[in-house]
Amino acid sequence: MLPFDFDYYRPETLNEAVDLFQFLDQQGKQPMFFSGGTELITLGRINLAYTEAVIDIKDIAESKIMQVSGDQVLLGSTLSLTKIEEANLFPLLTKTASEVADHTARGKITLGGNICARIFYREAVLPFLLADSQVLLIGPNGKKIIPINDIFQGQLGLEKGEFLVQIATENRFIRAPFFSVKRRQQWDTGYPLITIAALKVNQQIRVGISGLCPFPFRSTEVEGALNNIGQSAEARVAGAIAVLPQPILDDVEGSAEYRLFVLRNLFFDLLAALDRVQV
Template sequence: MLPFDFNYFKPATLKEAVDLYRDLDQRGKKPMFFSGGTELITLGRIALTYTEAVIDIKDLPECKVMHVSNDQLLLGSTLTLTKIEEANLFPLLTKIASEVADHTARGKITLGGNICARIFYREAVLPFLLADSKVLIVGPEGKKMVPINEVFKEQLQLKKGEFLVQVATETRFIGAPFIGIKRRQQWDTGYPLITIAALKLGRELRVAISGLCPFPFRSKELEASLNSDKPVVSRIDEALSKLPTPILEDVEGSANYRLFVLRNLLSDIISAFGKS
């Protein structure tokens, strides 16, 4: 049970959802867009979030799409990770999504909920960062389609009253060779230590990482080091010198241990892609 009451709204259109948010915000209701509800329930129980009005967007048609159109895969933000996994239209995303939480939770966690969550793992964003995907966002200023690498800076940069509608990915990225690895320190279903996703496009290796820092990221500077002609050890040393900060240090693992795990993961990926 949540320790507070709230009003529930279920708009029929994107515009109605945006207008509802503006009206409720002006009335001081601290409105929240809602799709799966896992974060609201989890954080609400420990007093880390609060709302007096929930706007349920999970059944808006634009937020439920899942199809290929004009060489682009369109995925709605309110699709559950289970639905995405079962459809398997983006194998790297399937691999990453299939290891988020447990099976029961994945049936409730949505794509947009994971990408926009306050918890720092947000693994589902990794394949989209690698594939130069675009995100469709709607808000008071209307709709906008923008590259995810321009608006995901530690988190998806949404303005007040905006929400994620869809993610669009070119099919040429979907068929590229990939690797997705999750490392946990203690057990199969515990919180991840590090999750790494990698794509190989021609001779170019791309990597995106979650769990190392308090946010998921893709670093082109790191990739440039990994794709150089230097010996593997030198490439990895140089790549590690270009990591963002801070490196996480918590009960899951120390900063030094995380760096040790990442070093070995990068070595394994380079070897698997034949770039040694």
């Protein structure tokens, strides 16, 4: 049970959802867009989230889309991770999303809910960062389409009253060779520590990481070090470690030193998997 009450709304169109947010905000209701609900329930119970009005966007047709359209794949923000996994339209996303939580939870966690969450991990964003995907947002100023790498800097930079509707990814990235691994505290069953996802595009490795820092990220500096094929694997990995963003998480789930140890080994696994792949 949540320690507060809220009004519940379920709009059927994008414009209705946007107008409803503005109306409720003007009333001081602190409205919240809601597509899965797992974060609201989790954080609300410990007084880290509060709202007097929930706007559930799961009935909006545009947010439920899942299709190949021309040369790109379109995925709606309210699709559950389970549906995305079963459809397998984007293999790297399928592999990465299949490691989020457990099967029961993935049936409730939505794509948008994971990407826009406040938790550290948000693994589902990594494939889109690597694939230069485009996001469709809507808010008080209307619709806009933005490259995800322009608007995601540790978190999705939504303006007040905006929400994520769809993500579009070009087929050339969908078909690229990939690598995705999650390491846990006890490898197969423990608490998540590090997730690494990678694509090889035009003979260059692109890499995204979750669980190392308080935010998921893609780093061109890390990629530059890993793609320095004139050096040994040891030198390339050392170079990548040297340019990681800060801070490195250091908590009861895993020390900074241990997380870096795990990541270093994952970098070697990544190079072994993708170095010899020709694209």
